[in-house]
Amino acid sequence: MGKWIKRILIIVVIAGVIYLMFRWNLSSLPNTRVIQNMKTLSTLVFEFLPLLIIVILLLGLLTNRWALKVERLSFGGINVLFDxxxxxxxxxxxxxxxxxxxxxxxxxxxxxxxxxxxxxxxxxxxxxxxxxxxxxxxxxxxxxxxxxxxxxxxxxxxxxxxxxxxxxxxxxxxxxxxxxxxxxxxxxxxxxxxxxxxxxxxxxxxxxxxxxxxxxxxxxxxxxxxxxxxxxxxxxxxxxxxxx
Structure with a gap:
């Protein structure tokens, strides 16, 4: 149970940081060294976030932490299950x-x-x-x-x-x-x-x-x-x- 609590806390912290980056208008803050670093970090996160998500999904599939299965192929589309x-x-x-x-x-x-x-x-x-x-x-x-x-x-x-x-x-x-x-x-x-x-x-x-x-x-x-x-x-x- 402790392992899952740690994982949830990490996810919450990461989600909170990303949320704040969306909500804050960094350009309106004083142009200090800390703010410059935050702007750089924010830019890097937005640049590499899609790539990071793709890498995580691929690792999950290749290591079989998840399984990808096409359940039904029809005119309505494809059902894809991750588990x-x-x-x-x-x-x-x-x-x-x-x-x-x-x-x-x-x-x-x-x-x-x-x-x-x-x-x-x-x-x-x-x-x-x-x-x-x-x-x-x-x-x-x-x-x-x-x-x-x-x-x-x-x-x-x-x-x-x-x-x-x-x-x-x-x-x-x-x-x-x-x-x-x-x-x-x-x-x-x-x-x-x-x-x-x-x-x-x-x-x-x-x-x-x-x-x-x-x-x-x-x-x-x-x-x-x-x-x-x-x-x-x-x-x-x-x-x-x-x-x-």
């Missing part, structure tokens, strides 16, 4: 995960596995891209890489690994099966008895139960949910109660 990499990363991930219920709680009675697989792949791709914020922080020179950044980087690698393992094990098989039954409009019962189900007239949970690796994919979903609930949710403070 330290850890806090920028946490906010970005929290906003993303707040809309990804199936990573934390999948509903086997209502969720379409095909759509859920797409959501999982989007999450996998998201974390691969966003961890570049922390990857650049890994090479931070003057201050070194922070403990929080190390923890976030390790957790993100784990997230990518868990999602990659799940998708590699289940995505291709399920989607080939799902595409076949949807195009043929019929689903053969898993036990081989009775007439095939009509795809477009059967609830999604009933269709999915006849997938030949149903138990395995359900176990995989539960393992992903357990990982995100126990290891990811506390770090990014995700409110899972809103999903019931």
């Amino acid at each position: 330290n990499p850890e806090q920028l990363y946490i906010r970005t991930v929290r906003a993303f995960l707040d809309t990804k219920r199936t990573l934390f709680k999948i509903d086997f009675e209502r969720d379409n596995f095909d759509e859920t697989l797409t959501s999982y792949y989007n999450a996998y791709d998201f974390f691969r891209r966003e961890m570049n914020i922390l990857h650049s922080d890994k090479k931070r020179g003057l201050w070194g890489r922070s403990r929080q950044s190390n923890q976030l980087y390790t957790l993100t690698n784990r997230i990518v690994q868990v999602l990659n393992d799940f998708l590699t094990s289940h995505q291709n098989d399920f989607r080939r099966w799902y595409r076949h039954v949807s195009e043929s409009d019929q689903v053969n019962r898993l036990d081989g008895t009775g007439d095939p189900l009509v795809f477009h007239m059967t609830p999604i949970h009933e269709i999915q139960r006849h997938y030949y690796k149903y138990d395995a994919i359900c176990t995989g979903f539960q393992e992903v949910n357990t990982f995100f609930m126990n290891e990811v949710r506390p770090v990014f403070d995700i409110n899972v109660e809103k999903w019931g």
